[in-house]
Amino acid sequence: MNLADIAIPQGLWDTGKTPEGVVANWFYREGSTVPAGATVAEIMVEKTNYEIAAPTAGTLHVLISKDGVVRPGSVIGRIS
C-alpha cells in the first residue's frame, strides 16, 4: 500500500509575521477517493487562503480536521 503525506509546504507564508494558520476547509470527506492533484483542503492565514493539493490519487485520511492549527511542515492528512 502506497502512503503519501499531505503536508503544508515549507515557506507557504511568512511565519516570522504569522507563525500559525488554520485548516479552513476539507473538500473531501474522510475515506473519500481523491484524484491526484485535486484541491483537498484550504489553509487560512490571516484572511489569506492557500489551497493544498493531493500529492497522489487514493483514499483520503484526515489527520487535522477543520479549524485545526497548522504550521508549514504540518501533516494534515494522508493518502493511501
Add this chain to the structure above:
Amino acid sequence: MSSNRILTVSRAMAEAIAQEMRTDPTVFVMGEDIGAYGGIFGATQGLLGEFGPERVRDTPISETAFIGAGVGAAMAGMRPIVELMFVDFFGVCMDAIYNLAAKNVYFSGGNCKVPMVLMTATGGGYCDAGQHSQTLHATFAHLPGMKVVAPSNAYDAKGLMISAIRDNSPTLYMFHKGLQGLAWMASPDGAAVIVPEEAYTLPLGQANVVRKGKDVTIVTLSMMVHHALAAAAALEKSGIDAEVIDLRTLVPLDRDTVFKSVAKTGRLIVVDEDYTSFGLTAEILASVVERDPSVLKAKPKRLAYPDIPIPYSRVMEQFALPNAAKIEAAVRETLNLKKAA
C-alpha cells in the same frame, strides 16, 4: 462526471460564474473588490486570473454608478453579474435596482430585457451591527419585476446562480455571509456539500422539502434552514416529526409546496432572519390561509427578527436572532406541549 468533491457556497458561486463565463462571452462581473480580492465573501475568487480585468471589473465605491451601468449593459445585450457588497448598502442605489432593473422591461413594452444578476451578501450573527447584518428579503421580494433567490447550501448556490445568469429577468441573488464557508466566519456543517463538477440549473421558484415530517411544517430559507434542521433533530428525540421546507426562491414563490405540506401536517411555523412585520413570514401565512384556513389545526406562528435595528453587542444580537432553540419552542407551542424535560 460524478464527483465526491465538497464545495463551500463561495466556491460553488465562483465555479458557477466561471462555467457560464467560459461558454457565454456576454457574461461579465462588476463590483467592489470582486477582482483582485475575489469578493469579500469569496464569490468571485479566481475569476480575475482566468478572465482578466475586461470581464472581471473592480469598480469604485459608487453603487449608483456601477449598478446603473449593469442595467445599461444588460439592456444592450450583455449578461452582467453585479455585486452589491452588503445588501444593507441598497439605500444609495435603489433607483437603479427597482426603477431601472426591475421596470425597464415593462416600460419598453417588453423590448428591452434586463438579464442582470445582482448578487448581494445578507445576514448577521457576527457582530457587524445595523448597517452590515440585515437580510432584507422582503424589501426586494415586495417590489415587482425582479426574481429573488436565497440559497442555503453549495449545491443550490451553484444551480441557482447558473439559472439566474441564464434567466432573462433581473435576479437578485441573496447569499448569507455565514453560509459562505469562509475560515473567519463559522458556517453550519450542511452548507458545504458535494457539488457536481458540470454546470447544472435549478428551477427558479421551486422550494425544496429538506426534511419530511408529519406533525408540523417549518418554512424557512437561507441560514435559518440549518437552524430549522437542528430544531427538527432535537424535536425528533421527543417523538415530534417536523417537515422543513427550504424556499430557495422568494420570487417566484412556491406557494403550492408550502400549502401541500401544511395541508398534511396542519401546523405551520415560518422562520426568517428578516424583520417580522410586513415580511416574508406574513406572506407565507397569508398564502396558506387565503387558500384554505381549515387545513390549520393550530394557530400559525411567525418567528423572525424583531422590529429593531440589529445591535452590535454579541449578547444583544444573539438574543434577537431566531435560532434552533426558539424554533423548537415555537413548534412545542403550536403542538401545545410544554418545554422539553
